[in-house]
Amino acid sequence: MGRRSDHTKEELQQLIIDATLDLVKEQGVSNVTVRQIAKAVGYTPGMLYSVFENLQAIFLHVNVQSLDTLFAKCDRARKKHKDPEGSIRAMAMAYLKFAQTNTHQFQLLFQAPPPEDVVRPMELGVRIRSLFELVEDELKKLNASVCNTNVEIGARTLWSGVHGAAGLRMTNQLYSDKKNADQLVVEMLISQFVDSWKRL
Amino acid sequence: MGRRSDHTKEELQQLIIDATLDLVKEQGVSNVTVRQIAKAVGYTPGMLYSVFENLQAIFLHVNVQSLDTLFAKCDRARKKHKDPEGSIRAMAMAYLKFAQTNTHQFQLLFQAPPPEDVVRPMELGVRIRSLFELVEDELKKLNASVCNTNVEIGARTLWSGVHGAAGLRMTNQLYSDKKNADQLVVEMLISQFVDSWKRL
DNA sequence: CGATAAATTAAACGATGTTCAATTAAAAAT
DNA sequence: ATTTTTAATTGAACATCGTTTAATTTATCG
Known part of the structure; x- marks a missing residue:
């Protein structure tokens, strides 16, 4: 796929944060991977990097x-x-x-x-x-x-x-x-x- | 190389712990790798696993x-x-x-x-x-x-x-x-x- | 409808912890 | 001494990780 625009950038940001929080709750920080987060929000890993700088940044927002x-x-x-x-x-x-x-x-x-x-x-x-x-x-x-x-x-x-x-x-x-x-x-x-x- | 016997198993254990502690002091836990520890003690990564169960076990001993x-x-x-x-x-x-x-x-x-x-x-x-x-x-x-x-x-x-x-x-x-x-x-x-x- | 722009993907990269068959050297036996 | 056995160490492989980027796909605009 290419441009989807199912969600605005702000929606995506919140979606990612929520998904990450869920994963952290279930498995603990050290077991949460970028690929898991991506799958949880229905996108590919690469996309996350157009919303956040890196995984650490996601954790900080969580x-x-x-x-x-x-x-x-x-x-x-x-x-x-x-x-x-x-x-x-x-x-x-x-x-x-x-x-x-x-x-x-x-x-x-x-x-x-x-x-x-x-x-x-x-x-x-x-x-x-x-x-x-x-x-x-x-x-x-x-x-x-x-x-x-x-x-x-x-x-x-x-x-x-x-x-x-x-x-x-x-x-x-x-x-x-x-x-x-x-x-x-x-x-x-x-x-x-x-x-x-x-x-x- | 094969069997070296430069050190006993106990010596190796202490060697590894000391080297790991040094690396932790310098770089922090999250930046310390098995390969770094191995290099510091002059062996290959695989050897560490004949002394300790895994990296976590090394950290616990530290x-x-x-x-x-x-x-x-x-x-x-x-x-x-x-x-x-x-x-x-x-x-x-x-x-x-x-x-x-x-x-x-x-x-x-x-x-x-x-x-x-x-x-x-x-x-x-x-x-x-x-x-x-x-x-x-x-x-x-x-x-x-x-x-x-x-x-x-x-x-x-x-x-x-x-x-x-x-x-x-x-x-x-x-x-x-x-x-x-x-x-x-x-x-x-x-x-x-x-x-x-x-x-x- | 065609061109432009932007979002998303897919594939690759280097590095990670860990495993294990192959290799090497020490120790034991002949 | 030489050979055999035993054990320590290697080296290469594996799956997975975070991250980057060129290519692709879709939406938007002229």
């Missing part, structure tokens, strides 16, 4: 989409509570659950850093920042007397713990006999952090 | 070695202090520094989980556990009244934070304008955790 849904989940969890501590707990659990239910997606997002030569699109940074901002907002509510610098550091401190626990749990590196150790960890993390934060 | 040096660094840092809090701080900083100076090594260790079908050698678990034990010991000294269960969870809570900060920092996902944000994060993490831990 990550942008993943971050959007992760943000949405955290934001919704947050809104279900009035008290800051409840919001923080809910967000942390949402984050943990996302990592647990969408293992492959989470791995592509955080555990497979792109080769150094590929530039990360700014869109990714914006989204991670806004995730941090959700936490910052709750921390401000929790203790209004803390300066902005410390709020920024505090949010990253707290989330390093949540993120770290999610990562260790996902890769089975928590090595605890207690079951649901990851949840216990996050419980302790938050109660201790919040406790200290109020005192600050 | 990880065992990496964990040993990481443990050694933490253990040495710990011994430089008498007070538990000082030991914990020193260990955390050593961990952070290792991740920062040996990016590629740390990535292979924690951020590139092996495909699900490969079995992780028990040696890895043993070593991660002993790292946790270092932290557990200091936590016990810090507050002897805490039960064993909570010590276990506590060590993993604290280290999820350290590990998470190291990972986020390494992949440039901390997104803070403050410089040395990772150190600030770990500072806050530890002081807050220790503070709460004493109160427990």
Whole structure:
């Protein structure tokens, strides 16, 4: 075939991203090939390169989409509570659950850093920042007397713990006999952090 | 050539691991090939498969070695202090520094989980556990009244934070304008955790 | 309808991990 | 010493990978 124009370039882009996300979910990043993606969208491998620069670029765009849904989940969890501590707990659990239910997606997002030569699109940074901002907002509510610098550091401190626990749990590196150790960890993390934060 | 017997099988194994570690340090996991390793040790690719099952197995053994040096660094840092809090701080900083100076090594260790079908050698678990034990010991000294269960969870809570900060920092996902944000994060993490831990 | 332009294909390229029969050299036996 | 056996290493092959590009096919425009 030649010129088909079944889809606009934007449609194709979204089609490819969706197909890739599906494949990643099923098989994990390392098993997804260009040829699989092409077949899934009903085209030949070569076509993908007229829409994206290369396979890495496709993965990065998948990550942008993943971050959007992760943000949405955290934001919704947050809104279900009035008290800051409840919001923080809910967000942390949402984050943990996302990592647990969408293992492959989470791995592509955080555990497979792109080769150094590929530039990360700014869109990714914006989204991670806004995730941090959700936490910052709750921390401000929790203790209004803390300066902005410390709020920024505090949010990253707290989330390093949540993120770290999610990562260790996902890769089975928590090595605890207690079951649901990851949840216990996050419980302790938050109660201790919040406790200290109020005192600050 | 045929039978060479320049080295015993054990020597070959160590030779391969060392060569692979060097290549990983230089280029990162994703750029290391079987052919490169073979050339580095002065053999042909096929030989590697008489010593290791496959490339993944080689990487796993590299990880065992990496964990040993990481443990050694933490253990040495710990011994430089008498007070538990000082030991914990020193260990955390050593961990952070290792991740920062040996990016590629740390990535292979924690951020590139092996495909699900490969079995992780028990040696890895043993070593991660002993790292946790270092932290557990200091936590016990810090507050002897805490039960064993909570010590276990506590060590993993604290280290999820350290590990998470190291990972986020390494992949440039901390997104803070403050410089040395990772150190600030770990500072806050530890002081807050220790503070709460004493109160427990 | 014919010419132009653009999208898609098909085939090729070099490189990858892995396998295995053939080859080589060391060790054992005569 | 020479021959036989045994085991280590090679070298070539295989299927598959990401990527490039000339050729082809279709849509669009004059």
